[in-house]
Amino acid sequence: xxxxxxxxxxxxxxxxxxxxxxxxxxxxxxxxxxxxxxxxxxxxxxxxxxxxxxxxxxxxxxxxxxxxxxxxxxxxxxxxxxxxxxxxxxxxxxxxxxxxxxxxxxxxxxxxxxxxxxxxxxxxxxxxxxxxxxxxxxxxxxxxxxxxxxxxxxxxxxxxxxxxxxxxxxxxxxxxxxxxxxxxxxxxxxxxxxxxxxxxxxxxxxxxxxxxxxxxxxxxxxxxxxxxxxxxxxxxxxxxxxxxxxxxxxxxxxxxxxxxxxxxxxxxxxxxxxxxxxxxxxxxxxxxxxxxxxxxxxxxxxxxxxxxxxxxxxxxxxxxxxxxxxxxxxxxxxxxxxxxxxxxxxxxxxxxxxxxxxxxxxxxxxxxxxxxxxxxxxxxxxxxxxxxxxxxxxxxxxxxxxxxxxxxxxxxxxxxxxxxxxxxxxxxxxxxxxxxxxxxxxxxxxxxxxxxx
Amino acid sequence: xxxxxxxxxxxxxxxxxxxxxxxxxxxxxxxxxxxxxxxxxxxxxxxxxxxxxxxxxxxxxxxxxxxxxxxxxxxxxxxxxxxxxxxxxxxxxxxxxxxxxxxxxxxxxxxxxxxxxxxxxxxxxxxxxxxxxxxxxxxxxxxxxxxxxxxxxxxxxxxxxxxxxxxxxxxxxxxxxxxxxxxxxxxxxxxxxxxxxxxxxxxxxxxxxxxxxxxxxxxxxxxxxxxxxxxxxxxxxxxxxxxxxxxxxxxxxxxxxxxxxxxxxxxxxxxxxxxxxxxxxxxxxxxxxxxxxxxxxxxxxxxxxxxxxxxx
Numbered sequence: 001x002x003x004x005x006x007x008x009x010x011x012x013x014x015x016x017x018x019x020x021x022x023x024x025x026x027x028x029x030x031x032x033x034x035x036x037x038x039x040x041x042x043x044x045x046x047x048x049x050x051x052x053x054x055x056x057x058x059x060x061x062x063x064x065x066x067x068x069x070x071x072x073x074x075x076x077x078x079x080x081x082x083x084x085x086x087x088x089x090x091x092x093x094x095x096x097x098x099x100x101x102x103x104x105x106x107x108x109x110x111x112x113x114x115x116x117x118x119x120x121x122x123x124x125x126x127x128x129x130x131x132x133x134x135x136x137x138x139x140x141x142x143x144x145x146x147x148x149x150x151x152x153x154x155x156x157x158x159x160x161x162x163x164x165x166x167x168x169x170x171x172x173x174x175x176x177x178x179x180x181x182x183x184x185x186x187x188x189x190x191x192x193x194x195x196x197x198x199x200x201x202x203x204x205x206x207x208x209x210x211x212x213x214x215x216x217x218x219x220x221x222x223x224x225x226x227x228x229x230x231x232x233x234x235x236x237x238x239x240x241x242x243x244x245x246x247x248x249x250x251x252x253x254x255x256x257x258x259x260x261x262x263x264x265x266x267x268x269x270x271x272x273x274x275x276x277x278x279x280x281x282x283x284x285x286x287x288x289x290x291x292x293x294x295x296x297x298x299x300x301x302x303x304x305x306x307x308x309x310x311x312x313x314x315x316x317x318x319x320x321x322x323x324x325x326x327x328x329x330x331x332x333x334x335x336x337x338x339x340x341x342x343x344x345x346x347x348x349x350x351x352x353x354x355x356x357x358x359x360x361x362x363x364x365x366x367x368x369x370x371x372x373x374x375x376x377x378x379x380x381x382x383x384x385x386x387x388x389x390x391x392x393x394x395x396x397x398x399x400x401x402x403x404x405x406x407x408x409x410x411x412x413x414x415x416x417x418x419x420x421x422x423x424x425x426x427x428x429x430x431x432x433x434x435x436x437x438x439x440x441x442x443x444x445x446x447x448x449x450x451x452x453x
Numbered sequence: 454x455x456x457x458x459x460x461x462x463x464x465x466x467x468x469x470x471x472x473x474x475x476x477x478x479x480x481x482x483x484x485x486x487x488x489x490x491x492x493x494x495x496x497x498x499x500x501x502x503x504x505x506x507x508x509x510x511x512x513x514x515x516x517x518x519x520x521x522x523x524x525x526x527x528x529x530x531x532x533x534x535x536x537x538x539x540x541x542x543x544x545x546x547x548x549x550x551x552x553x554x555x556x557x558x559x560x561x562x563x564x565x566x567x568x569x570x571x572x573x574x575x576x577x578x579x580x581x582x583x584x585x586x587x588x589x590x591x592x593x594x595x596x597x598x599x600x601x602x603x604x605x606x607x608x609x610x611x612x613x614x615x616x617x618x619x620x621x622x623x624x625x626x627x628x629x630x631x632x633x634x635x636x637x638x639x640x641x642x643x644x645x646x647x648x649x650x651x652x653x654x655x656x657x658x659x660x661x662x663x664x665x666x667x668x669x670x671x672x673x674x675x676x677x678x679x680x681x682x683x684x685x686x687x688x689x690x691x692x693x694x695x696x697x698x699x700x701x702x703x704x705x706x707x708x709x710x711x712x713x714x715x716x717x718x719x720x721x722x723x724x725x726x727x728x729x730x731x732x733x734x735x736x737x738x739x740x741x742x743x744x745x746x747x748x749x750x751x752x753x754x755x756x757x758x759x760x761x762x763x764x765x
Contacts, residue, residue, distance in 0.1 A: 029495015089730035096518040115516035115733040206625045208713055264714045265603045404732040415714040419627055422715070 003065045045335040047342060050080045050091065051105035051325065059291060061157065062360025064352050068345045070205035075338045093429050095121045095330070102333035103342065106327035108146050109400045110445045116328065117148045123329040124151040128340040130453035134286055137348055137365035140450035145401070146326055152451045154326030155343050158361040161321050161385050162217055162396045163306040164288040164320070166376070170197075170281040171305075178307045180317070182249070185310050189258050192281050197262030201253065202271035202283035205418045208411035210268050213397065214284040214309075215250050215414055220320065222246035228394055232401055232445065238432040239425075246312045247424035251417050263418045284309070286396060288324065290360035290378050304377045308384045319389040322396035324361065402435075403443040409434040484589075504746070505538045510739035517735045529740035537743065540633040541716055542724040543748075545631055549720055550699040552635035553642070557695045558688065566680055568647065579651065583644035590641065594708035597637035598624065624710050627717035634718055638705050642698060647692050650671030653687035654680060693753055700749045721745040 049065070049151040051058060062079065069077045080101065082090060094100035095116060121139045129135050129152045135143070138155070171178070171188075174195055175429050179185040192200035204210040206227075220228055223242035230236035253259060260266075266274070268451035272289070274280040276297040294301055308317050327347075329339045346352050360375050362382070369382070399407035410430045416422025438444055480566050513522035533539050564582070568575050584629055585593060600606045601623035608620040623633040652654065659678065681688075702721035712719035712727070721741055729738025 089726070092517045092730055092733065112516075112731070112733045115518050119518035119520060120514070121518055130727070165632060205624070206710070262603060262622045264627075265625030270602065318650055411713070412715055415627075419761065421627070 045338060047075060047076050047077045047103055047333075047335050047339050048080065048101040049077055049103045049105075049342075050082065050101040052082045053105070053325065060356050060361065061346060064346055064355060065342070068342055072338070075335065077304075077342065091116075091161070095119075098332065100330055100353045102330050102335050103327065103339040104330070104418065105157060105325040105327050107400070108156060108323050110443055111145075112404075113154070113326065113328075114148065114443075117153050121331050122153045123331040123333070123336055124153065125155065125329060126150075126152045126344075126451045126453075127339065128344070129451060132340070132344045132348060133153055134344070134348055135451070135453050139365070140321055142364060144448045145323060145327055145445075145451040147448045147451055150451055151447060154328050155347060156323030156326050156364050157347060158287075158324035159321050159364050160321070160324050160362070160396055161381055162213060162284065163308055163381055163384055164201075164284050165275070165289075165304055165306045166282045167275070167278055167300075167303055168305040169303050170278060178305070180307075182310045182314065186256075186258075189253075189256075189282075193257070197279075198282050199263075199274070199280050200282055201258045202266070202280035203259040203263040203418065204266055204268040204271040204283070205259065205263035205415060206266055206270075207268040208415050209407075210271070210285060210401075211263070211418070212281070212285065212399075212411045212414045213409065215247065215410060216398040217309050217320065217396075218245050218246040218250055218312050219398070220318065221309055221311050221315075221443055224315065224318060225394050226394040228398075238435055239428045243426065243428050244312065247417075247428055249312045250414075251424045252417055254420075259418065264415060272296065279423045283423055287360070287362065287378065288379055290375055293377070294360065294375060303377050306377055306380045306384060308388055317388045318391050318393040319385040319387075319393045320396040321385070321393055322400050323364070401445055403438040405434045405438055406431060468571045478699060507739050507742055507746075510736055511743045512736070514734075514736040516733040517729070518733075522736070525736065529737050530744075532737065533740050533744065536714060537728040538719065539721075539724065542712075542719040542721050545718060546700060546720040549635050549638075549702060550696055552632060553639045553699040553702075554692060554695045556636070556639040557643055557646040558692055558729075561643055561682070561691065562650050562681070562688070563676075564643075565647045565654055567648030568651055573642075575651075579644075579648060582647045585641045586644040588641065591708050593637065593641045594705045597634075597640075597705070598709045601637075602634055619655070625714055628716050630710055630714060630718045634706055634709060634759055635699075637709075638699070638702055641705070642695060646695065649687060649691050650684065657683045685763070689756065693756060696752060696756070697749055700745065700752070721748075 051061075053061075060271070062081075065077050065079065069075070091100060091104060091106060092112065092115075096119070100121075113122075120258070129138075129143075134155065142156060142159075143152060146152060146156065166178075170176075170192070175232070176188050176191055179188050189200045203214075219242070222245055223231070223240070227236065227240070227242055231238060232239075254263070271280060271283055272285075272293075273296075275283045276293070293304065297304060308319075311317050325344050329336050329343075331373060333339060347356070347363055353367060354372055355373050356363050357367060357369070357374065357378075360378055362378070369379075374382075395401055398410075410427075413422050413427030413430055417424065417427060435444070469644075475625075499624065512524060512526060514525050515522040515528070568578055571578070597700075602608075603622040607623065611617060611620050621627050621629065661679050661683065662675060663680050671676065701722055702720060706718050706720060706723050707726070710718045712723045722745065723743065725738045725741040728734045728741060
């Protein structure tokens with residue numbers, strides 16, 4: 001399917017453990033399961049599945065579901081596919097009315113997902129985790145993010161990483177090397193400006209979240225895994241030096257015009273279109289874009305490269321990773337076992353994991369990429385992550401580990417910096433204020449333990 | 454004796470007739486209530502009850518799914534009034550209302566007045582103006598998003614007419630995003646104003662215009678001295694409809710800017726949605742909704758009161 005975009009090669013060692021999310025959230029201790037639910041699925045039924053992927057992102061998953069569906073004589077899967085914007089607000093009233101789906105894919109982390117868990121609407125998946133052997137695949141550090149009170153409530157369908165995506169042919173034509181230091185990055189960007197690229201780094205400021213992910217990456221780059229952990233789970237603050245310095249560097253990028261003259265005028269869609277057309281030579285985004293890009297970029301897909309963001313403080317470069325969508329089973333579903341069986345088929349069988357990987361998403365856990373035809377840009381993304389993994393891993397998406405208002409403040413602040421109306425200090429201060437409010441209200445993520453089998 | 458008997462008989466007949474009338478009237482009233490009942494029941498179920506529930510919810514903290522809610526009294530409201538983003542949303546909402554209502558009432562009235570005088574093509578123009586009203590609001594939002602893009606229709610037109618220096622990403626500029634969206638929203642409701650005004654103008658007694666003409670009035674004078682005063686009740690209706698609609702605007706903003714950039718297009722409805730549905734703070738979202746309802750109700754009552762006083 002992706003032969004024209006792919007090359008058969010090995011990334012790193014024969015079997016690369018891709019999904020080590022070294023957030024050092026906590027060690028593993030207590031846990032325990034309820035009654036085992038991992039028996040053979042039985043009985044007639046319909047699994048209502050809701051998910052909120054970007055278009056193209058779930059093609060491989062959807063095909064696999066159809067395949068599983070065909071093999072089940074007594075169970076049918078009915079999919080309701082909503083965009084990422086509609087899925088969360090639709091779930092709330094549906095689940096609270098006792099209607100909702102049997103199985104849904106949604107955000108993992110504090111905020112709404114925790115509300116579902118606290119309300120007893122999400123089924124404890126620990127028995128399946130133990131009986132199906134998911135615990136052998138999912139790294140503890142990742143399991144803790146979707147664990148509450150020692151129980152596992154969601155299975156992440158993928159591990160996602162971010163990086164600076166760039167157009168190889170433009171770099172080659174201008175004789176530019178992939179930068180590995182911040183100064184090299186600014187030199188490359190200057191060279192692009194000198195050669196007529198008005199927007200060397202596409203920001204997609206109108207939608208705010210893409211460029212905010214760049215700021216998040218700069219923060220993580222400055223403070224490292226320990227700094228992030230200290231802030232999320234300790235007594236660290238968002239106004240400490242590393243955050244301040246990196247926010248200032250972000251403002252400098254804007255000051256030098258690297259995001260173009262009107263970064264707030266462009267949506268993510270428009271920015272990616274410009275990137276695929278070679279108008280914008282670089283943009284910071286994540287692996288989630290790859291499945292859709294295979295179609296959207298057309299023949300330019302193979303021209304897309306990716307490099308890790310250089311350190312903003314001349315320190316080490318870190319790998320980054322965050323879980324993708326989490327798959328939850330409705331606590332009141334009468335096809336819970338069948339739903340768990342579907343999860344097991346989708347994300348824990350070799351055949352499915354290979355297909356998902358070929359589709360451009362990286363399944364959680366160890367993945368043998370030697371015999372897999374990967375999309376070329378995914379190979380590069382994985383290769384870059386492997387290169388820096390020994391330095392530690394930081395979260396790819398801070399928004400997945402913080403309550404909603406934190407990312408809202410980040411997005412507002414980033415847009416303010418892009419508009420010239422917010423200073424870096426104001427940005428970090430507003431995030432810190434929101435953080436204190438959320439922390440006081442008990443809405444922040446607790447350092448948790450992975451479930452024990 | 455006979456006279457007394459006749460009188461008593463007449464009285465009885467009168468009483469019987471009165472009773473019959475009352476009975477008939479009572480039956481009519483019952484029939485009227487029977488016809489009203491289904492609508493009333495639906496209204497109570499789907500409007501009144503949710504309204505009271507919303508009021509109730511605003512005194513609690515609730516994440517939208519939890520079986521328990523914590524009573525917090527007026528905490529949500531005190532938090533709301535100290536929330537700078539709420540006040541920014543409120544200010545944006547007021548600006549949005551003023552722009553939209555002004556456009557649809559003033560331009561709508563002028564357009565309707567011009568159409569009323571048009572000898573032909575009136576129906577065609579009515580149809581053209583009314584088309585956006587029946588169009589799905591999400592389509593309207595996407596069309597205008599495209600128009601306002603940096604390489605969109607508006608900027609291209611401006612360049613063609615030599616105004617290239619004012620081109621920009623209209624929805625990406627915090628100074629222009631709100632007026633740009635108000636214009637888009639006005640466009641989608643403009644046709645309805647025109648149709649209502651046109652119907653009102655056609656109901657004005659033609660002799661008033663004839664008399665004005667005899668007195669030597671020109672078109673402008675007839676507009677201000679005949680059309681506008683005669684249309685006052687219609688203007689009030691359009692004003693109220695547009696104002697309430699503008700206060701409740703959500704879809705066009707959500708589908709284009711989601712309240713950005715830098716909250717410059719955040720209005721109470723989008724703010725309420727964010728707090729309630731995306732951040733699972735239903736009590737706080739309900740407090741925003743209650744405040745919005747009170748604001749709209751007050752504005753509507755004030756405008757009705759002003760109208761009544763002017764009529765008196």
